[in-house]
Amino acid sequence: FAGSDGVADAWFAAWAIPDGAARDAAFAAIATPGxxxxxxxxxxxxxAELSAHAGAAQRFMPGVVMKRTSPVKQCxxxxxxxxxxxxxxxxxxxRGVNVFVMGPDGRI
Numbered sequence: 001f002a003g004s005d006g007v008a009d010a011w012f013a014a015w016a017i018p019d020g021a022a023r024d025a026a027f028a029a030i031a032t033p034g035x036x037x038x039x040x041x042x043x044x045x046x047x048a049e050l051s052a053h054a055g056a057a058q059r060f061m062p063g064v065v066m067k068r069t070s071p072v073k074q075c076x077x078x079x080x081x082x083x084x085x086x087x088x089x090x091x092x093x094x095r096g097v098n099v100f101v102m103g104p105d106g107r108i
Contacts, residue, residue: 001079001102004072008081008100011108012066015054024051031108063088069095077102 007030014026027035027047037044037053044050057064066085073080079100086092100108 001074001077001106003106004074004079004081004100004102005068007102007106007108008068008072008079008098011081011098011100012068012083015057016065017054018058020051020055023054024048027051027054029107032103032105035108064093 010026010030014023014030017023017026024047027050031047031050033047034045035047035050037050042053044053064085064087066083069082069084079102081098081100082095083098084092084095102108
């Protein structure tokens with residue numbers, strides 16, 4: 001789907017927004033109200049839980065920023081985005097891949 005690189009970039013950028021209202025708006029622009037997020041540490045339902053979790057991540061990992069590391073891969077509405085996370089010193093701390101299921105409106 002056209003624009004999936006931008007959606008992935010906006011997703012990772014939203015995780016670093018410190019202001020709760022601004023973070024809520026950033027996630028709402030790219031994800032539906034029923035968005036689900038799951039990883040090794042969490043299983044979240046909805047924009048409110050997602051934004052709160054991102055805020056908590058900032059509290060426990062201050063200065064960590066995620067960014068996409070390669071063009072996304074996509075097929076039939078499923079998007080794979082590789083990322084890395086670096087601390088405020090610029091050193092990579094972790095890397096991974098997010099799987100996004102896109103809706104017909106272009107949101108996660």
